[in-house]
Amino acid sequence: xxxxxxxxxxxxxxxxxxxxxxxxxxxxxVAMRDASMRVRRGEIVALLGPSGAGKSTFLLCVGxxxxxxxxxxxxxxxxxxxxxxxxxDLRRFRRENIGFVFQKSNLIPFLNAVxxxxxxxxxxxxxxxxxRRRAIELLDALGVGARASNRPTQLSGGEQQRVTVAxxxxxxxxxxLADEPTAALDxxxxxxxxxxxxxxxxxxxxxxxxxxxxQRALDVFDTIYQMxxxxxxxxxxxxxxxxx
Amino acid sequence: xNLAVRDIRHSIGRFVLTTIGVGMLLMxxxxxxxxxxxxxxxxxxxxxxxxxxxxxxxxxxxxPFAEVSRLPRNVVDRVAAVPGVTDAxxxxxxxxxxxxxxxxxxxGVLGLGWPTDKGEGLPLVAGRVLAQNHYExxxxxxxxxxxxxxxxxxxxxxxxxxxxxxxxSSGGDGIACFTSRDAQAIQFDVPGESVRLExxxxxxxxxxIDFGRTQPSVLERASGSSRAIAALPGPAVSAVIARxxxxxxxxxxxxxxxxWSDVTVYSAAQQEDLLLKGSVDRARxxxxxxxxxxxxxxxxxxxxxxxxxxLDKLHPIALLKLIGAPNHVIVGLIMQQSLIMGAxxxxxxxxxxxxxxxLFPRRVLVTGDDLLRLGAIVLVISVLASLLGIxxxxxxxxxxxxx
Numbered sequence: 157x158x159x160x161x162x163x164x165x166x167x168x169x170x171x172x173x174x175x176x177x178x179x180x181x182x183x184x185x186v187a188m189r190d191a192s193m194r195v196r197r198g199e200i201v202a203l204l205g206p207s208g209a210g211k212s213t214f215l216l217c218v219g220x221x222x223x224x225x226x227x228x229x230x231x232x233x234x235x236x237x238x239x240x241x242x243x244x245d246l247r248r249f250r251r252e253n254i255g256f257v258f259q260k261s262n263l264i265p266f267l268n269a270v271x272x273x274x275x276x277x278x279x280x281x282x283x284x285x286x287x288r289r290r291a292i293e294l295l296d297a298l299g300v301g302a303r304a305s306n307r308p309t310q311l312s313g314g315e316q317q318r319v320t321v322a323x324x325x326x327x328x329x330x331x332x333l334a335d336e337p338t339a340a341l342d343x344x345x346x347x348x349x350x351x352x353x354x355x356x357x358x359x360x361x362x363x364x365x366x367x368x369x370x371q372r373a374l375d376v377f378d379t380i381y382q383m384x385x386x387x388x389x390x391x392x393x394x395x396x397x398x399x400x
Numbered sequence: 401x402n403l404a405v406r407d408i409r410h411s412i413g414r415f416v417l418t419t420i421g422v423g424m425l426l427m428x429x430x431x432x433x434x435x436x437x438x439x440x441x442x443x444x445x446x447x448x449x450x451x452x453x454x455x456x457x458x459x460x461x462x463x464p465f466a467e468v469s470r471l472p473r474n475v476v477d478r479v480a481a482v483p484g485v486t487d488a489x490x491x492x493x494x495x496x497x498x499x500x501x502x503x504x505x506x507x508g509v510l511g512l513g514w515p516t517d518k519g520e521g522l523p524l525v526a527g528r529v530l531a532q533n534h535y536e537x538x539x540x541x542x543x544x545x546x547x548x549x550x551x552x553x554x555x556x557x558x559x560x561x562x563x564x565x566x567x568x569s570s571g572g573d574g575i576a577c578f579t580s581r582d583a584q585a586i587q588f589d590v591p592g593e594s595v596r597l598e599x600x601x602x603x604x605x606x607x608x609i610d611f612g613r614t615q616p617s618v619l620e621r622a623s624g625s626s627r628a629i630a631a632l633p634g635p636a637v638s639a640v641i642a643r644x645x646x647x648x649x650x651x652x653x654x655x656x657x658x659x660w661s662d663v664t665v666y667s668a669a670q671q672e673d674l675l676l677k678g679s680v681d682r683a684r685x686x687x688x689x690x691x692x693x694x695x696x697x698x699x700x701x702x703x704x705x706x707x708x709x710x711l712d713k714l715h716p717i718a719l720l721k722l723i724g725a726p727n728h729v730i731v732g733l734i735m736q737q738s739l740i741m742g743a744x745x746x747x748x749x750x751x752x753x754x755x756x757x758x759l760f761p762r763r764v765l766v767t768g769d770d771l772l773r774l775g776a777i778v779l780v781i782s783v784l785a786s787l788l789g790i791x792x793x794x795x796x797x798x799x800x801x802x803x
Contacts, residue, residue, distance in 0.1 A: 216799065221722065221798050221799055222799065247721065247724050247725075248726070249724075250722070251723065251724020251725070251726075252724070254724075258801075258802055262719055262801055264719055264720070265410065265716060266403075266407040266409070266410030267401075267403075267406055271401060271406065275403075275725075276723055279723065279724060279725055279726075279729070284401060307410075335802065
């Protein structure tokens with residue numbers, strides 16, 4: 157593991173004026189309006205907000221899955237999206253620079269735990285033995301090394317989420333995007349996962365954005381953003397201190 | 401990491417059952433091809449087995465395999481006398497059905513030109529060739545007869561002295577070889593009562609004419625054996641087969657026969673062609689069309705199976721796209737699975753066929769060329785079948801992985 161609390165001034169993510177509009181005319185819906193965010197490497201950011209506030213839309217935009225209508229996205233210092241226009245091969249960029257963790261564990265059912273992690277290494281061009289070694293190291297580091305040969309259905313919810321985190325780390329991404337990763341877990345397990353993200357961010361120097369409803373673990377985050385009616389804003393500093 | 405193999409291992413039971421199903425379908429396709437080949441091969445066994453260069457048949461007929469052909473026996477001597485002909489033999493072939501051991505026994509009766517031909521050219525697997533002019537037969541093993549077995553045919557009893565393999569007529573019946581005399585005796589056998597009635601009828605006809613009334617010996621002859629009556633012809637042969645001398649010009653010899661007004665002559669190739677375009681043609685085309693249909697059905701079924709398997713994988717495919725897997729990884733997953741299924745199904749079909757085809761009542765002849773051709777077709781089917789699944793997979797949005 158690398159040095160703790162490694163956070164530098166280099167930006168893992170920079171969005172500027174992201175706006176997402178669905179439909180047109182009478183049916184036009186503005187899901188996100190002028191959202192700007194900066195996440196440093198090693199920083200863990202919480203994104204709060206009620207359902208339908210536009211959090212997932214924001215995550216899909218910066219995850220290069222659903223491009224914005226306007227605004228720009230820069231990841232790891234590299235401009236990737238200028239409005240809907242891609243400035244790079246998005247799928248390849250995702251593969252090499254972004255890790256995803258979702259509410260449901262989202263593991264590939266026909267691969268066991270280590271293969272679910274290994275595949276990411278292979279996709280970015282690592283030879284299978286190296287990708288496998290790295291996958292085993294990650295699973296060990298996340299405390300699920302003993303379950304490496306188990307299929308997803310043989311793992312508990314918490315174990316599945318840890319394997320998902322290991323998979324998200326396998327490509328040594330600049331940015332990890334997590335969408336309500338603790339929603340399916342009890343409070344103890346949920347907090348463990350949040351702390352895991354914090355450790356990952358601090359130890360690997362990865363920018364981590366976590367969309368969450370869970371107010372009990374806000375102390376884990378370095379920065380908190382709030383989203384409401386498609387508008388993104390940095391939460392007041394007390395929001396974090398109150399939660400402690 | 402091979403995703404296709406891992407997915408197969410994950411749902412191995414379903415994959416195995418599906419592969420066996422497709423394999424059985426391919427076995428049927430193989431079998432239809434084998435039946436087609438067997439039909440053609442069986443049809444040519446006799447024509448090729450007798451080793452004729454030319455077939456002399458009744459004028460304006462297509463020969464003994466297409467229709468009834470009758471030639472007087474003396475044509476043999478006339479053919480033998482033509483320059484360039486080294487050997488001429490009568491050809492007698494017909495199909496009979498008798499009761500044997502309480503079951504119907506159907507066989508093709510082939511006459512050998514004793515003493516020139518004792519069956520040396522037959523594919524003997526047991527016993528020996530004919531050693532005497534009468535009362536011996538060489539039977540194909542498909543008839544179920546054993547060496548030494550005696551079989552009553554007409555008024556005589558014949559002993560099985562040899563067994564052949566794969567001597568099957570175009571109708572699918574095993575062939576038994578006799579001397580041509582015996583073959584004719586079997587063919588023209590009539591019951592004693594019929595003979596007596598025929599003699600009585602001849603005597604009555606002779607008695608109605610002046611010559612019969614004034615010459616008692618005529619009446620006596622008329623009621624005697626037909627063989628002793630010069631005016632009555634001997635038993636006819638189906639055709640006369642000629643072998644040519646080395647270096648003889650077949651066209652020239654054929655032209656000589658064409659000058660005779662009572663016969664028609666065909667080369668061996670023409671006779672085979674007539675056979676294939678005649679009696680077996682419709683069956684051959686029917687099987688061929690059925691085989692084409694089965695191949696198309698196999699392709700459609702495989703496409704649907706691969707498509708369904710892909711539908712079951714849409715979520716993992718969306719997930720693969722989400723984590724940035726390039727299209728060739730997803731295409732490889734689907735196409736490799738299709739190819740693996742095609743290859744295994746082909747193997748299953750082949751192995752099942754090897755065990756089941758010999759049990760079929762007619763010969764199923766699966767040739768190496770046909771297997772290779774079917775292998776190539778299965779390869780193409782596998783690729784085409786996967787296209788539908790690939791099309792669906794390419795349309796999957798990575799959003800679907802997030803739900």
